Amino acid sequence: MFRTQINSNAPIVKGSGKMMVELPFIPHAGDNLMLGDSQALWQVVKVTYIIHDEFHPKRDFVDLVVEVVLSED
Secondary structure (H helix, E strand, O other): OEEEEEEEOOOOEOOEOEEEEEEOOOOOOOOEEEEOOOOEEEEEEEEEEOOOOOOOOOOOOOOEEEEEEEOOO
16 A cells, blocks of 8 residues: 555645545556545646655655646546
């Protein structure tokens, strides 16, 4: 499982554009994910892998940061 921070340009859950989830896979740009309160379809636009070393501030919290936008499909 990959601890993932998901950031969006619109509210995903409870009015926030950010949520934390555990994903069993690594999404890629162009993939679609069902997320949030309304289970809307979101498109992945960017994935950032977190390198777990002593210098990274989020090393204890997340493995991936995924940026999404509302899918137009």
